[in-house]
Amino acid sequence: MKAIDASKLQQMVIGAYKYLEENKSLVDELNVFPVPDGDTGTNMNMTMKSGVDKVNQTSGLSVEEIAKALSQGTLMGARGNSGVILSQLVRGMSKALKGKDEIGAVEVRDTFKNAAKTAYRAVMQPTEGTILTVARKMAEKAEEAFDEAKDLDDYLMEIITEGQIALDNTPKQLPVLKEAGVVDSGGQGLIFLLRGALNALNGDIDRDIDLSSNENVEEGSYKIKFELLIKEDEFENISDSIDSLSTNFDYEFDDGHLKAEARSEHPQQIISKLLVDGTLAKLEIENTNPDLEVSKVKGENLKKYGFISVSRGEGFDEILKSMNIDKIISGGQTMNPSTEDIYKNIEEVNAENIIIFPNNKNIIMSSKQACELTDKNAMVLETRSIPETFTAMLEFDEDKDIEENIENMAESIEDMHTVEVSISIRDTSVNNIEIKKDDYIGILDGDIVATRSNIEETAKQAIKNAIDEDDDISLVTIYYGEKADKRRAKDLVKKLSKEFKDIDVELVYGGQPVYYYQATLE
Structure with a gap:
């Protein structure tokens, strides 16, 4: 296989989503903390679903359209940090496929390169041993193994294999992963997506999905034409921004002069970008669907x-x-x-x-x-x-x-301290603390500091740890959750008040799930 067309790319997108959906619980279980809040797999799956929904609304006549729809869908549907990073990886893919009707080896190489670059830029303090590392290693392999004459399925297999190796090495880069005996959950989610895409590339097209229907194509109700004077080094940023906020973005750029046309449901977003990032020379807006109720920002009574x-x-x-x-x-x-x-x-x-x-x-x-x-x-x-x-x-x-x-x-x-108490869903070791399944876990400022078979004893120990570390604490507020016993919560407050006479201890109903207790220390 030397090229991937639009319909095949759409099938790969769907295959990626389906494979992750089948394995999302495995990704959720990779959370370092063994509490029942694992959500990386769920977040990435729901983010990808938003992308697939958008893809299935496009005509899919070129790989550019497919990639752009996927980018728009994942951008708006991004959930959690893993979902945001996934949306940025897809955004990099979309930039690499701009103006492309099909994908060859060159586009595969550029896609992995742009995806990793865009995702790294989106994270203020990138951490190695995460999904970012897996993406970067695959980009490096895409460059190293590049051969324009290579079959795409072989080329992709080499790249994804390198990603699996990088994923397997994440515990060597992050001690917390090694101690917990897991690989990075976001990286695993990414590998599942790519495996699903590769399976779809080598398999039959799913006939249950119409890959050519134009019935659900969504275009913005506003047609926007504009001319903008902008510096050369600012052009890529603003073009990416307009592209992500619109459909049918078409432009010419020559020596600081941008002439463009786009469609959007929210023209005010685009206008705001234009006014901030350049000098607006011309602007025309046409509502092509005047019967549509348009949400506007109210100018009165702000x-x-x-x-x-x-x-x-x-x-x-x-x-x-x-x-x-x-x-x-x-x-x-x-x-x-x-x-x-x-x-x-x-x-x-x-x-x-x-x-x-x-x-x-x-x-x-x-x-x-x-x-x-x-x-x-x-x-x-x-x-x-x-x-x-x-x-x-x-x-x-x-x-x-x-x-x-x-x-x-x-x-x-x-300077606030936060304590959370939940239950362990598996045997593990974190911060040199051996944790048994179904025992309770006390988390102080993001670190597990206590584990007991009794909820209140676990909360008490975690709170004591915070008080021992900070002499300035004068107030402890305990919020009990939907599954906590109010009588026992009151007893916990009495015990803490008796032990720490100089500290005010208050009890408030939070009603939160997952955590039996949340406490703040100020």
Whole structure:
């Protein structure tokens, strides 16, 4: 096989998704922490599903169209850090296939190279021994093994084999993986996707899926024509941005002058990019479907600040509502909201400035990606737990600008300690602590510090560890979850209050799943 056409690429995309879907639980189980919140496989699978849905809505006349649709779908459907990184890998693929009708060896090489490069750029502090390493090693192999005359299935097999070797080596690069006896979950998800794609390349086309129908093709209702004066070194960035926000993007670029046409459901996003990144010389907008109800940003009665918070738990939701949070997105462990979920909530908040609280380290990247897609002034405060939002909101000052508020709120949670108590789903060893299946785990600031057969004893030990490490703690707030016993929770508070007489210990209903207790120490 010397070339891959659009219909075959579409089948490979579907094959990749199906293979990951069949194996997503295996990826979920690779989480280092043996708590029942494994979500890497689920996040990557749902991200890929959004891409497949978009691909199946395109006419699929060229590999460029397939790759662009996949990129748009995964960008908006990205869930969790693994999903965001996957969307960036696909974005790199889309850039490599721009203007291509089919894929040969050159395009395969460029796809792996651009995918790894784009994903690395998206992560502020890349860590080796992760999905990024697997992607980079495959890109290097694609370069090393390149031969324009090589059969594509053989070429891809060499590249994916190198990826498997890189995945197997991830425990040697990250000690935490070695101790837990697992490989990187994101890297494993990527290998499953590529295996599925290769299987589809060598197999028959799935006749259950119409690869040529134009009935579901979606085009933006607004036709936008513009001319922009822009510097040479800024051209690639803005063209990528416009491409990701539109369909049928067509342009000419000559000596700092960009002439372009595109279609989009949200022209205000594109206009915002143009005004920020260059000098707008000409702009025409035509609504080709005037009967469509268009969501517009209300210009009247804009309040100065709006807030969006991710939350999971009845008690937590009620506290956030009492703090005048505008939008509460249901999500958290095991249920990360997508980039599109967050983006839609941003669009619905009628405020000049919007602050987003992801409340989970695995939702920070998708929150930032949503901010990049909107033309509103939205910023992310990198909260890693819901109680951090409570503390941050107490520091908020409406008279200050958003940058200063973000800085002050970040400082207010910088010295907070967080304790979480869950149950182990397997035997393992983490931080030299031997953990047995069905025992309880106490996690302090992201590290497992205690394990017991009793929930409250586990919570008490983890909280004591935090107090022993920090002499300045004066307040402990314990949030009990939906499966915690209120009577036992009250008893835990009494024991802690008796042992630490100089520290105030409070009990609040959080109603959160997965974690029997969450506690903050300030």
